[in-house]
Amino acid sequence: MPKIGLIGFGKAGKAVANVILQHPDFTLDFVVRKGLKQEYYSVRDFIGVETDDPALIYSIEHIDIETFLDDHPVDFIIDFSSQESIFYYGESAARRHIKLISAISHYDEKTIEFLKHLSQKTVMFWSPNITLGVNFLILAGRILKKIAPWADVEIVEEHFKLKKGVSGTALKIAEILHLEDEQINSIRVGGIVGRHEVIFGFPYQTVRLIHESVSREAFGNGVLFVASHLTDKETGYYSFEDLLGPYFQEKENDGLC
Template sequence: MIGFGKAGKAVASVILQHPDMELVWVLRRSDVLEKRSVAEFLGVSPATGTDATIHSIEHVDIEQFLDEYPVDGIIDFSPASGIYTYGRAAARRGITIISAVSHYAEAEKELLAELARETVVFWSPNITLGVNYLLFAGKFLKKIAPWADIEVVEEHFKQKQGVSGTALKIAEALEVNISDINSVRAGGIVGRHEVIFGFPYQTVRLIHESISREAFGNGVIFAAQNLKGLANGLYDFEDILLPYFSTGKN
């Protein structure tokens, strides 16, 4: 895992407690927790019995590091610039990249596409399963009723700056003007997104609320499990959710 902020810590905790997943290492910029046990720091017992160690990116050569500590995939909860630190080295080794970075500039998006020619790359600004189901369902409803009025509301903790990456993605997918996104900043709200479809005689509301950041961990595990065996390429949640929307009538 790259990054060990609030979301990274929550995801690490979920992975450590999953019987089919193994967290090998955490790489972060600060050296404050360097060489510490992740499980010990988080106060959890690894389900597989294998613990992970925290390393500082300031003290490693990424090429040597990835050879010394080989992994199947890298989960990125770092700032947007983090992809430049490990991206090409990971792609050359065929390591799956799962990015949960909220915002990427065009340059980073182009780099993701470049890396996807060598390995499996997955990017989701919000990696919770529920919010991506909301997005998927919203697109279906818009297709059914393109004339409905649509409003997007996003709520987050007081300190969060700017419009959430998830709200921007929802607005883009549903063709809602970014300036029309309604943002609320209050208290310690982890994250709440609502899409309101206004019909003449009824209203449909699609709501997703993150109760805790551990929800990101469930999304990471779902993505990792569904990316297995896929060809090199750039994927998002829609790609791995689509097969589940087949009714499979017999």
């Protein structure tokens, strides 16, 4: 059974841990977080899930990552922490051929180059939004943009009131669809987990592609979908397009796309 180590234990990290603990085909071996809060506490007790997973919480302030990964061998490390964390554990994990899954919403160019460097030693996967649904939306949007490159396109992204900056997912959608940042419209109200809409405006009709996360547990479902598809992958740099693309390819026998 594949073992998972989780980096980060904020709102998203807790939701992801909850999903992993309840999945019969994966084991949550540990959680590493920045602060000292809940250090050495059991994740299963914290969340209230019946499981045999060890899943203890550790603080980076009290561990040496080299020794820690030797003492806690895992198959995957999943990152829901911060942009800087990959520099803390990345090299150590890659040398041990631990597969890396990053769900950080935004990386600068320097960090992306570092991810590609790590991909020379292990499987490195990054998606600004780890939910399966939003990545299906992106692929569907690409297909529609190819069919009708002349259509008017706008992106609307909605998140909780305190979220700062433009959604990393919206920026990624804009990049893939060759849109300008000015075509992204941001709304910050209440406690919206995350909603992305791509609007295609045609003469006499409108097409709307919408994805909404109703719970952060959706990130956990996405993580395990990715992990299950990376199990047999060779060393390299992967995105959701690499995993979903084959599903869109024409089947020789059934004629479906």
